[in-house]
Amino acid sequence: MPEMQKIGFIINPISGTQKKTKLPDDIYATLGNHYDIDIRFTERRGHAYELARGMVEQQYSIVVAVGGDGTVNEVASALVHTPSALGIIPCGSGNGLARHLQIPLDWKEAIELFLHYKVVEIDYGTANDIKFFCTCGVGFDAHVGHIFSQNKKRGFWTYLKSVLGEFIRYKPKKYKFKTAEYKFKKKAFLVTFANASQYGNDAYIAPHADIQDGLIDVSILEPFPAIKAVDIGMKLMSKKIDRCQYVQILRTKEVFLKRKKKGVFHYDGEPCVMKKKILVKAHPRGLKVA
Template identity: 25%
Template sequence: MTPRSAAVLLNCSSRSNRAASQRARLAELLKGSGLAAEILCAERGQHMGELARRAARGPYDMLVAGGGDGTMNTVAAAIVGTEKTMGVLPLGTVNHFAKYLGIPLTLEGAVRTLVEGRRVQIDVGEVNGRVFVNNSTLGIYPTIVRDREALRKRSGMNKWLAFGLATLGGIRRQEPIRLRLVLDEQEIHLNTPFVFVANNDFKLGDLDLARQGPLGSGELGVCVAHAESRLSMVKLLASAVAGRLQKASDFSILRTRELLVEAPQRRLHVAADGEVLKLSPPLRYRTRPSALRVIVPPSSDIRAGSVRREDPPDQRAALGG
């Protein structure tokens, strides 16, 4: 098979020695892989979305996202619904999407997957036209993400320490939001501090909220907290950390194909794959079945509920041979 062309998209704004060394190692691995790849960098002041959209209009067969889940989201949004294929280099902290697909977390293993892997088509989620590959959240979590990033920008604080402090601050300040949910002809009115909408599994980072079986094709998972007091929120958080959240009486787990969220606010903070957006309700969630082509390892045990179609063995994306 003739090697296909790939664009490898990286955020190159970091000038640290570690980042520079990582980019040099990646260039070396790509050169040795036989993959015809060009590294495209989003430099300081350039938005990754702009780079991804430009690459999507280019001659590349594959766009490879190098970064964390926010970068995965951005690249997926640029090529969803097209014939282009997405590759994954997990260079972030949590790497939820890469773990879900079974992508090796080492740079060597991830590059090898680009060459030896197989192509599958997976569902993506969408809220008011904005794509997400992992999940979307309302309530306290977007507040925590915003506060975490503000702390890091202000003080250069470690990401996990900033997350812990932001969580404590969020619990102290977050008030439940009044929502009306409509899903599968069911209507729910509630005051809630937290709504979670899943596209692939019920994990928020490495935290498994539901410990349930895989979502079916074209299906969204919805988790809703009914806790209205701060004490109830703390108890729910403790249950989540202990892995007992799915047994909590004030936590509901639902499945649906579409979700409508109405709220009295003019704008809501909504997180999509960890990126915080300001959206005007009503929020309309839906799935786009088989809308994204991705490369996974030949041995990946990715759950069949989210995979609509695979290339047969003789058409795998063996990019180098």
């Protein structure tokens, strides 16, 4: 009898708003006759990366991130340029990469995908030394991500409350951009570097981004009158942000951005502080996804 493939599930118990106490039972009930299953729970930030690295070393065929975009980022970062494929059971606030890959948001349906899966290779990006798989950037979205991370409540409505609360206070910043094709200065409300098409929650900041084209879509939202905010929001949610007069989108293999000083940055929704000079690169087909 052939040896079963190893599949590991790395569960972030505090991601999103769903309780996950019954999830292990659902995994075993659906996949127990098909895989050698290992289920682990994260205990701290960075733990998902450590667990995933261990599973790579033990030659797991698939390592599944069960959580939000932050958990997916940690697990995927451990899997780049390895034989192990990333799986996702989306349980977060935005679920950007899962939505782009059209993975069901219902976890039972997501589990069932592993009964009949196909491995594909996708791109990832780096911003200086930080890997990202969906989007990263500076400006208003990074600022809101920082505020949201300090709130104990999770979910879309908490995030929306943060957006509305900070919108009036936020001041656009000046940036310098340099690519192989362009060199220019611009004041921007936000700058997003997109590997995938959306932030999450079907908010499409780069509607035509292709996760297998070896390129980064640079979406620049210029300062705009407050009265236009609702219209811009509607375009964001309807895949039409590229038709907005305040938006410029570039497509490039790498882009250098410089700002006045170091500040808040986000990668796959996770906030951090990054220095004033940021080099963003595309890395073609560096991650296997099941």
